[in-house]
Amino acid sequence: MPGLSVTVITTGTDGSRTETLPRYPLALFILSAAHRAFPQTSGRTLDLAVAMRHGSAAFLKARVLYPSFQERCKKNRPAFSPKEPMSTTFDPLHARDPSRHRRPPQPLGLTLVVTWFGAGLSPVMPGTAGSLAALPFAAAIAWFGAPWMLVPAALLVFAIGVWASDVYCKRAGVKDPGLIVIDEVAAQWLTLSVTPVAFWPYVIGFVLFRIFDMAKPWPVSWADRHVGGGFGVMVDDLLAGAYSTGALWLVLTFLL
Numbered sequence: 001m002p003g004l005s006v007t008v009i010t011t012g013t014d015g016s017r018t019e020t021l022p023r024y025p026l027a028l029f030i031l032s033a034a035h036r037a038f039p040q041t042s043g044r045t046l047d048l049a050v051a052m053r054h055g056s057a058a059f060l061k062a063r064v065l066y067p068s069f070q071e072r073c074k075k076n077r078p079a080f081s082p083k084e085p086m087s088t089t090f091d092p093l094h095a096r097d098p099s100r101h102r103r104p105p106q107p108l109g110l111t112l113v114v115t116w117f118g119a120g121l122s123p124v125m126p127g128t129a130g131s132l133a134a135l136p137f138a139a140a141i142a143w144f145g146a147p148w149m150l151v152p153a154a155l156l157v158f159a160i161g162v163w164a165s166d167v168y169c170k171r172a173g174v175k176d177p178g179l180i181v182i183d184e185v186a187a188q189w190l191t192l193s194v195t196p197v198a199f200w201p202y203v204i205g206f207v208l209f210r211i212f213d214m215a216k217p218w219p220v221s222w223a224d225r226h227v228g229g230g231f232g233v234m235v236d237d238l239l240a241g242a243y244s245t246g247a248l249w250l251v252l253t254f255l256l
Helices: 027-037 070-076 107-114 126-144 146-172 182-194 199-215 221-227 229-252
Strands: 002-010 015-021 045-053 058-064
Touching: 015 146, 045 126, 126 146, 126 182, 126 199, 146 182, 146 229, 182 199, 199 229, 221 229
Parallel strands: none
Antiparallel strands: 002 015, 002 045, 045 058
């Protein structure tokens, strides 16, 4: 009896996959076993090539068409899209590319504004780093002008921060990223507007603002939770700055 070899060819829209099976006399049994082992072939045409190996004997080819997968899955299995065959192995070519969900990089100028020239990029306590970075600018404004000039300067920075923070948050897809510290700058300048340029008053003003910014007494806490957009990013720190401004004035008036 001539030898018998069976080749199962799975034909799909993305190409053909060939599985060569060892010699076995029960060709149809092998074909149905291959169908059970590779359920993703459901609904596709399987070509059963039976080669009669006996010298120059001709090849016998039979085509077997299985029932549509949609009819079978309604009875036995949960449905999945025939266009995306089930696979038991990880295919990196068809894996979801996370870069598709990455947002475009922020403009350098916008990043410098909201992070106050990179202070907000500090890996540790970026808000505190932003408040520290605001001190030399406040001292320069008060030294070459007057301490009260920090009030309009803080309002100007507040207005710029509302616009810049709103644009940055929309582009980044987050509500209030920690690297935005221009709000700390405006509030810190407001706090220091009641003191002349001096070491200890500046230290006290810095500490007081950080306390109120982190404690978030009402309405700071309310604004932090309920006000959104660039205005929400800025206004809660400005309210905390109003608390620290009053506290610093009381300290300078009655204690120093």
